[in-house]
Amino acid sequence: MDLDFTTEQNTFRESVSRFLTNECPFDKVRQLEESAQGYAPDLWPKMADLGWFGMSFPEAYGGFGGEFMFTVILQEEIGRACFPSPFFSTVIQCGLTILAGGTEEQKKDLLGKIFDGSLIMALAQYEEEASYLPTGIRMRAVAQGDRVVLNGTKMFVMDANIAHKLIVVARADPGITLFLVEAKAPGITCSKMPTIGMDNCCRVIFEDVRISQKEVLGQPGKGWEVLEKMAPKATVAKAAEMVGGCKGAIDLTVRYAKEREQYGKPIGSYQAIQHFMANMALAYETGWSYLYKVASMIDADEDFSVEASVLKSAMDENAKFISERACHIHGGIGTAREADIGLFFRRAKAFSTLMGDTDYHDNKVAEALLKGLPDLT
Amino acid sequence: MDFKLTEEQRALKLAFEDFFREEMKQAPETTGGLEALLASEESWKFHRTLGKKLGEKGWLSRPWPKAYGGCDAPIVEQQLFNEVRAKYRAPGVDPWGVEMFAPTVLIGGTEEQKKRILPPIAKGEVHYCQGWSEPNAGSDLASVRATAFKAGDYYIVNGQKIWTTGAHFADHIFLLLRTDSSSRRNAGLSVFYCQKDLPGIEVRPIQYMNGKHVYNEIFFTDVKIPEANRIGQEGEGWGLTRETMNFERSGIGYFAGAKTVLAELVRYVKNTERDGKALSENPLVRQRLAKLYRDIELGIALSYMGAWTQHKGNAMRAVTMASMAKVYGTELNQRLATAATEAMGLYGQLEQSDWAPMGGSMIDAFQMAIGMNIAAGSSEIQRNLIAWVGLMLPRTK
Ligand SMILES: Cc1cc2nc3c(=O)[nH]c(=O)nc-3n(C[C@H](O)[C@H](O)[C@H](O)COP(=O)(O)OP(=O)(O)OC[C@H]3O[C@@H](n4cnc5c(N)ncnc54)[C@H](O)[C@@H]3O)c2cc1C
Numbered sequence: 001m002d003l004d005f006t007t008e009q010n011t012f013r014e015s016v017s018r019f020l021t022n023e024c025p026f027d028k029v030r031q032l033e034e035s036a037q038g039y040a041p042d043l044w045p046k047m048a049d050l051g052w053f054g055m056s057f058p059e060a061y062g063g064f065g066g067e068f069m070f071t072v073i074l075q076e077e078i079g080r081a082c083f084p085s086p087f088f089s090t091v092i093q094c095g096l097t098i099l100a101g102g103t104e105e106q107k108k109d110l111l112g113k114i115f116d117g118s119l120i121m122a123l124a125q126y127e128e129e130a131s132y133l134p135t136g137i138r139m140r141a142v143a144q145g146d147r148v149v150l151n152g153t154k155m156f157v158m159d160a161n162i163a164h165k166l167i168v169v170a171r172a173d174p175g176i177t178l179f180l181v182e183a184k185a186p187g188i189t190c191s192k193m194p195t196i197g198m199d200n201c202c203r204v205i206f207e208d209v210r211i212s213q214k215e216v217l218g219q220p221g222k223g224w225e226v227l228e229k230m231a232p233k234a235t236v237a238k239a240a241e242m243v244g245g246c247k248g249a250i251d252l253t254v255r256y257a258k259e260r261e262q263y264g265k266p267i268g269s270y271q272a273i274q275h276f277m278a279n280m281a282l283a284y285e286t287g288w289s290y291l292y293k294v295a296s297m298i299d300a301d302e303d304f305s306v307e308a309s310v311l312k313s314a315m316d317e318n319a320k321f322i323s324e325r326a327c328h329i330h331g332g333i334g335t336a337r338e339a340d341i342g343l344f345f346r347r348a349k350a351f352s353t354l355m356g357d358t359d360y361h362d363n364k365v366a367e368a369l370l371k372g373l374p375d376l377t
Numbered sequence: 378m379d380f381k382l383t384e385e386q387r388a389l390k391l392a393f394e395d396f397f398r399e400e401m402k403q404a405p406e407t408t409g410g411l412e413a414l415l416a417s418e419e420s421w422k423f424h425r426t427l428g429k430k431l432g433e434k435g436w437l438s439r440p441w442p443k444a445y446g447g448c449d450a451p452i453v454e455q456q457l458f459n460e461v462r463a464k465y466r467a468p469g470v471d472p473w474g475v476e477m478f479a480p481t482v483l484i485g486g487t488e489e490q491k492k493r494i495l496p497p498i499a500k501g502e503v504h505y506c507q508g509w510s511e512p513n514a515g516s517d518l519a520s521v522r523a524t525a526f527k528a529g530d531y532y533i534v535n536g537q538k539i540w541t542t543g544a545h546f547a548d549h550i551f552l553l554l555r556t557d558s559s560s561r562r563n564a565g566l567s568v569f570y571c572q573k574d575l576p577g578i579e580v581r582p583i584q585y586m587n588g589k590h591v592y593n594e595i596f597f598t599d600v601k602i603p604e605a606n607r608i609g610q611e612g613e614g615w616g617l618t619r620e621t622m623n624f625e626r627s628g629i630g631y632f633a634g635a636k637t638v639l640a641e642l643v644r645y646v647k648n649t650e651r652d653g654k655a656l657s658e659n660p661l662v663r664q665r666l667a668k669l670y671r672d673i674e675l676g677i678a679l680s681y682m683g684a685w686t687q688h689k690g691n692a693m694r695a696v697t698m699a700s701m702a703k704v705y706g707t708e709l710n711q712r713l714a715t716a717a718t719e720a721m722g723l724y725g726q727l728e729q730s731d732w733a734p735m736g737g738s739m740i741d742a743f744q745m746a747i748g749m750n751i752a753a754g755s756s757e758i759q760r761n762l763i764a765w766v767g768l769m770l771p772r773t774k
Contacts, residue, residue, distance in 0.1 A: 003380070275760045289679045314675055362668060
């Protein structure tokens with residue numbers, strides 16, 4: 001057991017944090033959110049140059065072969081800075097999906113382009129029912145000669161508006177299959193959905209979209225298995241972003257509570273405020289500790305699927321509690337669009353719905369618990 | 378960062394496991410909490426017997442310096458020991474002697490005192506109780522009024538202590554007393570210990586709300602305590618007492634113990650039918666279980682992180698993490714007992730009886746949880762510390 005970060009990990013965290021603070025202060029975050037593109041095209045290649053995208057991917061595909069811990073650190077810092085980018089959709093969701101299920105050729109080709117920043121991707125999974133389960137996939141892919149025709153509507157597709165390529169989850173003859181589709185292919189209409197997180201969630205309508213049979217990601221019929229391989233890691237990465245968000249919200253609130261005076265004293269000297277903030281700090285500290293326990297399980301190649309659910313459920317609740325109180329402690333200004341603290345509040349809600357919400361993960365944990373966990377017999 | 382145990386640590390954990398698994402086969406029927414230790418003569422006897430065995434193995438004094446019978450065990454190893462012991466809900470470690478008074482003596486005692494006081498604690502031969510609280514000094518401990526005035530090489534002690542857990546069984550008591558009659562608050566306090574059966578000491582039982590005899594009040598009338606039993610300088614007892622408070626370890630026990638209880642609860646809901654199906658099929662019950670498991674898991678990670686921080690000598694952060702583990706752990710046990718008794722429905726109100734599910738342990742835990750949220754610094758006091766020390770928020774008096 002060694003619960004210190006390595007020098008390399010610390011240096012990496014510092015460099016990420018420096019980059020984000022310099023390149024994207026909260027004012028800029030708000031500008032980016034409001035923009036049609038929802039991200040900073042000028043920063044994206046810089047991030048690629050810093051080696052962030054291939055950080056935790058195998059060297060065989062052009063990655064750096066680093067531990068997943070690095071991605072966790074990166075996500076935590078991204079969360080702390082509320083930094084908007086297609087990193088999660090492209091590198092985490094699509095990158096890990098390709099790594100888990102792509103053919104050797106697809107891995108070499110697509111991952112390489114993701115790592116050098118030239119390819120932005122989006123995962124088109126959820127539909128109108130907004131279910132996290134395989135039963136939620138209704139979209140059909142029908143073979144017609146050497147082509148496949150896609151018809152249906154995908155919802156909450158993050159970054160579809162800026163993506164070059166989509167991974168589309170659809171029902172085909174042998175079962176749920178993943179298809180690689182050009183985002184601008186004829187028959188596709190994309191429009192943004194006004195989510196609270198302003199994270200480029202899109203509705204994507206497919207009308208007789210024709211693609212080649214070769215555009216299957218990995219094996220036909222194995223789509224859901226591949227998604228399930230990607231999901232726990234992506235869940236941990238999303239939770240890491242939420243942990244960072246909690247830290248960011250607490251830091252802003254501590255600063256504010258020391259500066260803002262009422263009745264002649266800083267509001268942070270009042271016990272009602274102090275106790276809420278103690279609870280916030282405690283919630284953060286538990287989530288943070290557990291995040292790194294799970295991250296080290298991933299790097300030790302242990303089964304962490306239950307832990308990923310435990311973590312996400314915890315972070316959904318912690319982020320909700322912390323961001324809500326953080327806004328409240330800011331008083332009136334905390335409710336204004338211009339307030340930085342609102343960035344955290346809005347993201348906490350948005351993120352709690354991604355990669356499975358609290359009920360979904362609690363249910364997974366309950367199932368595992370009732371089936372019998374090794375340390376609970 | 379790496380949470381994985383080394384081979385050595387794993388082997389150590391297995392040795393602890395083997396020991397407690399074997400020993401607990403002889404345990405009297407107890408619920409494993411503080412009250413179980415004191416529940417009966419029989420359980421107290423088992424606690425002492427197990428304590429002696431732990432003493433023989435040197436496991437009570439592992440974290441102490443080698444010079445005083447310890448082996449300088451890193452705190453992570455102590456954490457493993459506490460985790461396994463809590464998992465088996467095993468007694469055997471005197472929380473006051475081993476975990477509070479001995480470390481205090483190590484810091485503030487003279488060489489002679491260390492040689493005299495520590496070995497019997499390490500061997501599990503003597504048991505202590507903690508004489509801090511008074512009727513008018515609880516959270517505000519610095520306002521204690523019981524006095525110790527010097528008369529030759531003795532101090533004459535007068536006053537009252539209250540809520541003294543286990544005083545009816547303990548051999549010794551450690552005390553925070555006022556040695557300067559003109560002093561106020563934290564100036565003029567000193568730390569002492571004495572045998573509990575000295576002339577002039579009277580112990581009166583107070584019943585806990587569940588009817589059990591857990592704590593007591595103690596009256597001191599002209600009790601003579603030798604000067605040699607004062608730890609540290611006269612008048613400097615407050616600083617030393619603050620150190621003692623920090624020895625409440627990282628709190629892994631709250632969480633590992635809770636896990637064992639949760640496992641029992643899982644068995645209970647699987648084997649209990651209502652409405653023609655097992656309780657474990659009820660979505661509300663399932664959700665509660667999941668959230669409890671989640672909170673326990675997070676608590677364990679927190680307490681490891683806290684122990685590590687202590688190990689690294691980051692004192693301020695360690696104090697904060699200890700307060701966090703205390704408030705989170707005790708409140709979690711309260712949630713656990715509440716959830717369990719609620720899942721039991723009407724049966725959840727039964728105290729020990731043949732009808733009571735899980736041997737009535739959950740209704741006991743339900744009542745004890747209130748006390749645990751108050752003892753050793755209430756949740757409010759812990760939150761104050763987190764805010765002041767952890768977040769550096771301004772402190773107003
Ligand atoms: C089961 C149990 C075992 C115990 N064992 C021992 C023992 O072995 N030895 C011993 O010496 N003592 C023992 N105690 C006593 C314990 O340390 C005190 O009860 C505790 O410190 C609280 O003091 P009090 O009871 O006087 O409550 P008070 O201090 O009067 O507190 C009453 C309420 O006011 C709140 N409060 C007090 N001050 C503040 C503040 N500054 N800010 C906000 N809220 C505040 C408290 O949180 C509490 O809710 C035990 C208590 C219990 C319940």
